[in-house]
Amino acid sequence: MLDNGYQPAATMTTHRASFKEYLAIARLDHMTKHVFIIPGIVIAYAVREPSVEFTAALVFIGFMSAIAIASANYVINEWLDREFDAFHPTKSKRSAVQWSFSPQLVYLEYAIFAVVGLVLAYSVGTLFFYTSVLFLLSGLVYNVQPLRSKDRPYLDVISESVNNPIRLTLGWTMVDPTTLPPSSLLLAYWTGGAFLMAAKRLSEYRDITGAGGADLLHRYRRSFRYYTAESLTVSCFLYAMMSAFFIAVFLTRYRFEYILALPFIAILFSSYLWLSLLKNSIAQRPERMFRSKRLIASLVMVVVSLLFLSFVDLPLLYVIFEPSFVPADMMKPNN
Incomplete structure (x- = not known):
């Protein structure tokens, strides 16, 4: 038992789930995460001709x-994780842990959301549809045996964060259905997502x-058996540096004005990262990230700067950053 009195929900009584609980496991309240689609729309509009x-x-x-x-x-995530989530202080309150669900109805719900999503995707465009299929497959790789990448240290972060470049591509292909985003931008988004997941x-x-609750943590997620606070902190630093590198590559190759962002x-x-170090941080619940005024202010600065730099040319930047070298004779003292 944890110091705060928490006990695994596996010992709790479960009751038959109602329609409300079936809807809850689709986590429609997490749709705020799709904000990561917007930069794909904005950047594609800025560097490509809109269709x-x-x-x-x-x-x-x-x-x-x-x-x-x-959804x-x-x-599928909440259904297959229900026995593991029972050992988590907050996830033990999820519907799949607290209520008794029909497996047939759960898989039917999964199929309905998947089919609706793919049908809508097909109406948007071919590349958007293929990206949506990849989005659906990523959920199976992450959650379903024998792959279930979430149980493997570091691979859990890398495989979950692949949803970031997928969302970027969804936004990009809405604007330009004939191309994919540059690899530097995809890698920047991927490693940036890995930073968020590691945090x-x-x-x-x-x-x-x-x-x-170290023992319960290991029972909740197998990958935590191989993590320490130090290794996770170092991985955050690594992912952030890699993302910054790929961002800089993209900025300097495709629109130099972006360097100011x-x-x-x-x-x-x-x-x-500061948020992730706070007790009961919203970093554990990314769908609530908009409750942090500090994070919102930082995000607004990024969005505003990217929007401004997407449509405003700054020729002086090219002059300032033109490669130049100091001649050796300038270093000689005057006679």
Whole structure:
């Protein structure tokens, strides 16, 4: 038992789930995570020619598709994790732990969300549809045996964060259905997502082990058996540095003006790491990240700077950063 009196929910009485509980495991309240689609739309609009089909209606359908597929992934996630979530201080309150569900109805719910998501995706475009299929498959790789990547240290973070470049691509292909985002941008988004997931793991590790629940933490997620606070902190630093590198590569190759947004991106990373070090941090519940005024302020600075730099040319930057070398004779003292 933890110091705060928490006991595994496996000992709790379960009751037959109602329609409300079946809807709850789809986690529609997590749709705020789809904010990561927006930069794909903005950047593609700035560096590519928007397609003639690009309309507000198309964007709406695209978002509905992403929400449906994400909900399908959440359904299978919560159902297959119910026995493990019982050992987590907050996830033990999830519907799949607290209530008795029909397996047939759960898989039917998964199929409905998946089919609706893919049908909507097909109406948006071919590349958007293929990306949506990848989005759906990523949920199976992450949750379902024999792969179940979430049980493997470091691979759990890397495989979960692949949803970030997928969301970026969904936004990009809404604007330009003929190309994919540059690899540097995809890798920046991927490693940036890995930073967010590693920070989430760090926050969970610190809180649960600090309350004396190391054994329960290992039973909740097998990958935690191989983590320490130090290794998770170092991995956050590594992912942040890699993301910054790929961001810089993209910025300098595709629109040099974006380089001025890099300090704001660094502030955003720092704000999120600071949050992850707080007790009961919202980093453990990314769907609530908008409750942090500090994080919101950092995010607004990034969005505003990217929007401004997407449509404003600054020729002086090219002059300032033009490669130049100091001649040796300038170093000689004057006679």
